[in-house]
Amino acid sequence: MTEAPPTLSVERMSRTEWITLQRTDQMNAMSMQMLHEMTTALENAMSDDAVRAIVLTGSGRAFCAGADLKEVAGANHEPGQPDLLDLVDHTFGLMRDGPKPVIAAVNGLAMAGGLEMVMACDLVFAAESAKLGDAHSNFGVFPGAGGAAILPRRIGLNRAKYLLFSGENVSAQDMMDWGLVNKVVPDAELHDAVQAFTDKLADKSPAVLRRMKAVANRSLNVDEAAALSEEMLNLRAHMRSWDMREGLAAFNEKRKPQFRGY
Template identity: 35%
Template sequence: MSSVLRVELRDGIAVLTLNRPERLNAVGSETVDRLTQALHKVRHNDDVRALVVAGAGRAFSAGADLGEIESFTTPGQFRAFVGRLTEAYALLEDFPKPSVAAVHGFAFGGGLELALACDLRVAERGARLGLPEMKLGVLPGAGGTQRLPRLVPPAIAKQMILTGEPIGAERAHALGLVNELAAPGEALSAAEALAGTLAAGAPLALAAGKRLIDHGLGMGLETAIAYERETVSVLFSTEDRAEGLKAFRERRPGDFRGV
């Protein structure tokens, strides 16, 4: 795997680390390609039960690679770049295994959009999160204007997007944008601990739970509840469901196999 993205497997968790610290982990075409490749590879690895997305060096990510963007000479080139970026983030969002972003330093622009595509977010106290594209005369183009207002009140999303001003991790946590706060220097370990809790769950139920929440939000309540009923009925026939009940009766952790 290219050095711009490190992939490490630890105890059922795949840790994907943006690895351009000298560029504050700016997301360019090579990073997008490697992220896409890694997600496809990990998707088919049954030993991996959860993902952590992190950044090397001083920050999670400063956003899209402005140096690369400045080299574009036509709107079509920019559109193609944003398209690949959007597809990679959609692949992460729709991934059947739960994901956790480990944010430290700051997550700006395309970096925050990457964190928004994860299921959960852990951020160090003092970290900053923002979408500063307005200050460059543009707007977030990899899901920021759509995912952010689905996670925080629309008025807060408008303020962040239309002013370009970041917010601190503590406020992000109070708003529900960040799930857990970590001490300085502890974002990755806290994210791995949270991912470990997720990885201990039944894989089929984890994937189904993600689908129910993500897809159900776009349905009417009655339709969504019917979707839930059918999904849990399918899970009832799995070996993991039988193992879960047996483990509960025996007062031990379940040994889930994804079948």
């Protein structure tokens, strides 16, 4: 039996791991195979000390058009075996909760599960021509990775309901104005803009970024007093780290710090 071709590529550029979805003819729709490969790529990057940031992007005219609905419709899984939704939950969880910054470089259309993938990333850069939206209602499908649960937190309840109910896509600029996208750049400059940004991240303390990500994520689920308490606990732990001592020493000695991530 012929082995299926890979659904994504992984490339190391400086200290950034680029994961590029490559089901171009299917608009990079998520299949079981793609999710398995994404999990492997993410786990490898998260555990590699040489990698300081991870970028997800797509090939062709789409970032990701969501789940492969043909595969969903024809799914026939053995009892006890993970299905596509289980894999989505695990893969997106790695992106949200993993110790390293994950950046979406939205090169084109991001809809339904593709929009949910964007929301699982820490930061979002988008090409000017990119369109984003939740298309679940167009196909009678209910979201399962953040469309209804997380989108209102990102862009506000009324805007989220509009996208959820209508199934329409909006421009990257609109999504930046609404707070989901961090930066919009000309299409031809997307890759270089993201790489330049992650090169800056690579010079930061991995320990600081890891703790910042964890505390910031959890702050949405607790009240202000609890969030401040957790921040203080993390600061006290961080004060014993190599990276903080090295950062302060570098400041006093007027040199560039050499962080180790612990």
